[in-house]
Amino acid sequence: MQSIELSNEAPTAAPAAARIGIGGPVGCGKTALIERLIPVLQRRGINFAVVTNDLVTKEDALRLQRSGLIDPTRVSAVEAGACPHTVIREDPTLNIAAGDEMERLHPGLELVIFESGGDNLASTYSLDLVDWWMFVIDVAGGDDIPRKRGPGVLRSDLLVVNKVDLAPHVGVDLDQMLADARSVRNGRPVLATNARTGQAIEELADIILHAVLLER
Amino acid sequence: MATLDVVHVLGSRLDPDLAEKLHGLSHHGTIRYLELETADTARRRLRATTADGLDVGIMLPREERLFDGAVLHMDEESALVVRVRGERWLVLMPSSVPEALELGYHAGNLHWRVRFDEGRLLVALEAPAADYLARLGHLAAHVPHHVEGPDERREVS
Known part of the structure; x- marks a missing residue:
């Protein structure tokens, strides 16, 4: 038999950092979820950074940098200058550059988290930018959100329903909302969280790290 | 269950060198195909499973990407090739x-x-x-x- 030597061996350099996206309407709790994820990822030994997207400010980045949870140099901001969905979907160049810069600044980086709101329920991430993305909605936004079948709800790799503790206070039947979400997503996963108490944050970390091959 | 980690694309099944080796394996080995949706080929990190149950974990550099015919693994007995499902x-x-x-x-x-x-x-x-x-x-x-x-x-x- 002929000699074949082209096996897929481990490279000499560390693989590039995985990139994930966290999208969803303004106020759904994206930044709060990241604040809960940060200590979980740190405890699991993940070398990570965060890139936030805002319209014309660096508000979300400043909130994380001042949180005391993470080295401020591991947080950067992209100012979209327009609705942020434009820089995570139509032309993600600014975010790709921000991710590259984070990898340059922090050798051995394993994960870059991109956060962006914008475009209400239609916000989606380009897979040129991220390897995996999740869409966040919250019960206070209304239990009819899943039935509206927005692209973010339908196409994301994971749908997170946040602020589940508010359901009884805003007249939402949480079980029905989750059932509707699972129904429209054709088997793709749905996770109910509460960023205020930390409910299901460990499970969220499990799902993310499994998806991008960073399980410890 | 068997698993395979892929950290870079070896080349295309049409590359002369790889094509020759794949031809040899088609007679004296196993060629597995990893079927992917078109949209998933843009991901650099991806978990997928072949029809015969081989779990594949893909971790590509950002300058590489998956495509129809990408050869992900090759040794003396077997090869793994991407097959992209046709777009609907x-x-x-x-x-x-x-x-x-x-x-x-x-x-x-x-x-x-x-x-x-x-x-x-x-x-x-x-x-x-x-x-x-x-x-x-x-x-x-x-x-x-x-x-x-x-x-x-x-x-x-």
Whole structure:
């Protein structure tokens, strides 16, 4: 038999950092979820950074940098200058550059988290930018959100329903909302969280790290 | 269960060197195919499973990407090659300029991936066609349409 030597061996350099996206309407709790994820990822030994997207400010980045949870140099901001969905979907160049810069600044980086709101329920991430993305909605936004079948709800790799503790206070039947979400997503996963108490944050970390091959 | 980690693409099945080795393995070894959706080929990190149960974990450098015919693994006994499932298209056939204008507006507003073919608008499907038609409202009832793609039973409405 002929000699074949082209096996897929481990490279000499560390693989590039995985990139994930966290999208969803303004106020759904994206930044709060990241604040809960940060200590979980740190405890699991993940070398990570965060890139936030805002319209014309660096508000979300400043909130994380001042949180005391993470080295401020591991947080950067992209100012979209327009609705942020434009820089995570139509032309993600600014975010790709921000991710590259984070990898340059922090050798051995394993994960870059991109956060962006914008475009209400239609916000989606380009897979040129991220390897995996999740869409966040919250019960206070209304239990009819899943039935509206927005692209973010339908196409994301994971749908997170946040602020589940508010359901009884805003007249939402949480079980029905989750059932509707699972129904429209054709088997793709749905996770109910509460960023205020930390409910299901460990499970969220499990799902993310499994998806991008960073399980410890 | 067997697993395989892939950290870079070895090349294309059409590259002369790889093609020769694949030819040899087709007679004296095993060639596995990893079937992927078109949209998933843009991911650099991905978990997928071959038809015979081999779990594959892909971790590519950002300058590399998956494509139909990408060779992900090769040794003396076996190879792993990407096979991209054919795209499914919702074919819309407007019968007037006003219909075409309105369809074009919706397709752009909804950020659909489209191509044009002699007066037909083709929308790449990443979800059931019904989801797309629902967004078109009354146009879905007026504009003839059908789905084209691999293994697709042609249904004209």
